[in-house]
Amino acid sequence: MTQYTAVHGEKVSLLRVLGPGHVWALGVGIVLVGEYMGWNFAVGKGGALAALIACWTAGLLYTCVAMIDSEVTSTVAAAGGQYAQAKHIVGPLMAFNVGLFLVFAYTMLEAANAITLGYLVQTVGSMAGFADTHDKPFIVLTIIFLAWLNYRGVYATLTFNLVITAIAFAAIIVLFAAVRPWTDEVLKPHGLLNGLPYGWLGVLAAMHFGMWYYLGIEGTTQAAEEVRSPARALPLGTMTGIITLLIAATMTWYICVGLMPWEYLGQAVTPLFDAARLTGSTPLMVLLFVGTIFSTLASANGCINDASRAWFSMGRDRYLPQVFGAVHPKYRTPFRAIVFLVPVALIFAYFAPLDQVITFSILSGLLEYTFMAFNVVMFRRMWPLGSIRRGYVHPFHPLPAIVLLLLCATTYFAVFLGYGTQLVAMMVFYIVASVWFAGHRYKFVKRGDQFTMPWPRPIGH
Amino acid sequence: MESLNNFELLEYAAWSLSAALGLWMLFDMIRTNRAYTEKTLLSSKEGEIEDVLVIDPPHQGGHR
Numbered sequence: 211m212t213q214y215t216a217v218h219g220e221k222v223s224l225l226r227v228l229g230p231g232h233v234w235a236l237g238v239g240i241v242l243v244g245e246y247m248g249w250n251f252a253v254g255k256g257g258a259l260a261a262l263i264a265c266w267t268a269g270l271l272y273t274c275v276a277m278i279d280s281e282v283t284s285t286v287a288a289a290g291g292q293y294a295q296a297k298h299i300v301g302p303l304m305a306f307n308v309g310l311f312l313v314f315a316y317t318m319l320e321a322a323n324a325i326t327l328g329y330l331v332q333t334v335g336s337m338a339g340f341a342d343t344h345d346k347p348f349i350v351l352t353i354i355f356l357a358w359l360n361y362r363g364v365y366a367t368l369t370f371n372l373v374i375t376a377i378a379f380a381a382i383i384v385l386f387a388a389v390r391p392w393t394d395e396v397l398k399p400h401g402l403l404n405g406l407p408y409g410w411l412g413v414l415a416a417m418h419f420g421m422w423y424y425l426g427i428e429g430t431t432q433a434a435e436e437v438r439s440p441a442r443a444l445p446l447g448t449m450t451g452i453i454t455l456l457i458a459a460t461m462t463w464y465i466c467v468g469l470m471p472w473e474y475l476g477q478a479v480t481p482l483f484d485a486a487r488l489t490g491s492t493p494l495m496v497l498l499f500v501g502t503i504f505s506t507l508a509s510a511n512g513c514i515n516d517a518s519r520a521w522f523s524m525g526r527d528r529y530l531p532q533v534f535g536a537v538h539p540k541y542r543t544p545f546r547a548i549v550f551l552v553p554v555a556l557i558f559a560y561f562a563p564l565d566q567v568i569t570f571s572i573l574s575g576l577l578e579y580t581f582m583a584f585n586v587v588m589f590r591r592m593w594p595l596g597s598i599r600r601g602y603v604h605p606f607h608p609l610p611a612i613v614l615l616l617l618c619a620t621t622y623f624a625v626f627l628g629y630g631t632q633l634v635a636m637m638v639f640y641i642v643a644s645v646w647f648a649g650h651r652y653k654f655v656k657r658g659d660q661f662t663m664p665w666p667r668p669i670g671h
Numbered sequence: 672m673e674s675l676n677n678f679e680l681l682e683y684a685a686w687s688l689s690a691a692l693g694l695w696m697l698f699d700m701i702r703t704n705r706a707y708t709e710k711t712l713l714s715s716k717e718g719e720i721e722d723v724l725v726i727d728p729p730h731q732g733g734h735r
Contacts, residue, residue, distance in 0.1 A: 288717045358692040
């Protein structure tokens with residue numbers, strides 16, 4: 211077996227090989243599965259129209275997220291994304307919490323994707339006439355195969371994501387064209403739309419699942435240390451990503467609502483695949499099945515990439531044990547962080563129920579977005595425009611931050627309506643973790659080393 | 672019974688592939704930890720835009 215030799219005095223870093231296409235693939239890849247499944251529970255909460263209102267309201271929330279993220283991250287170009295932003299702009303305790311939000315949001319989402327993929331393969335097995343099929347082997351294979359891919363290098367990982375995400379997105383476009391939305395030959399939206407069966411409370415409740423259309427687009431920032439040109443690639447990849455998702459979400463809603471009554475759509479497992487089945491076209495069915503599988507794989511793949519970068523960054527700054535801050539000298543990936551998070555994802559995928567895993571992921575994401583609203587206001591106050599170089603400047607500040615905060619508050623209430631206990635349990639978890647960090651862990655942090663940006667002293671300090 | 676065995680075979684193949692890839696990662700991680708000093712492995716610094724002084728500049732191969 212060939213052994214590597216250590217060379218004295220050399221350094222290793224993550225590899226700068228990615229372009230805007232990879233950033234797009236990372237952001238859209240994590241999210242697109244939400245179009246294939248999950249968003250439609252919003253229909254069950256408040257009817258088809260409520261799902262559309264939730265789709266566009268959540269779209270507004272995430273457009274604010276994408277704009278704010280693009281500005282801050284084009285300046286704080288470091289792995290860890292929002293964790294690194296929080297560290298430089300707010301402070302260590304916020305950074306520790308944001309790092310945990312990121313790791314949990316992505317690891318839980320990865321587990322949810324693996325559960326879904328296992329379920330899909332098991333269903334295919336059952337439909338093909340096999341008795342006593344199991345999902346567990348495919349859940350485990352999904353997590354370990356994608357971890358292995360991530361371990362071997364970021365370029366191959368995200369090029370793989372680019373290909374399968376593009377195919378999954380193209381499948382939605384093809385289905386949209388195939389149902390001829392300019393005629394009423396296939397789609398019957400007028401007959402199937404039924405107003406707001408649960409009134410405006412139903413619209414509010416639908417917000418919980420409206421997030422599913424876009425949850426994870428903010429993950430593009432995790433690639434900051436691996437893109438060739440952070441100031442250009444990150445805003446470009448993120449903004450084209452949110453545009454892609456807004457188009458895909460609206461198309462998905464229109465196709466499904468025009469083909470299925472809301473009572474069915476509101477509890478369907480794979481609504482886009484069901485829509486393809488209703489067209490009666492076998493090629494479309496195959497294409498949308500492939501799209502479903504690919505979107506699930508792309509999401510899990512992107513989640514491993516993002517969770518490991520956040521864990522790695524926290525290790526590098528000693529917010530966690532420093533061993534996690536290691537980079538593989540050959541593959542140039544945070545290999546220990548990737549391997550460490552494999553059993554964590556396996557435990558969640560193996561033992562936790564899907565809806566709990568998803569809810570924990572959504573809530574962690576929501577906490578992260580709330581932080582982003584405060585963060586950008588502090589960022590503009592401490593380093594006003596012109597004081598440091600920005601790759602992108604988001605318009606209408608502070609309006610996006612205010613809108614984001616209001617929408618976050620609304621969504622907390624929506625989640626509280628359905629999952630109040632989980633919301634409280636999660637808050638308790640993060641408070642306990644914060645106490646541990648402040649009382650025990652922070653003394654290990656090298657305080658001067660963690661501030662790496664060559665910025666002028668902030669205003670007021 | 673025949674079809675049941677076919678899907679079982681697929682399940683065993685999934686378990687085997689998972690075990691193989693998992694063991695490969697573990698083995699490679701242990702090998703890498705032994706081959707390089709901890710100082711080298713932890714030498715990455717946030718915010719370093721210039722990709723200099725790194726092992727394996729063209730990102731292929733590494734020192735063997």
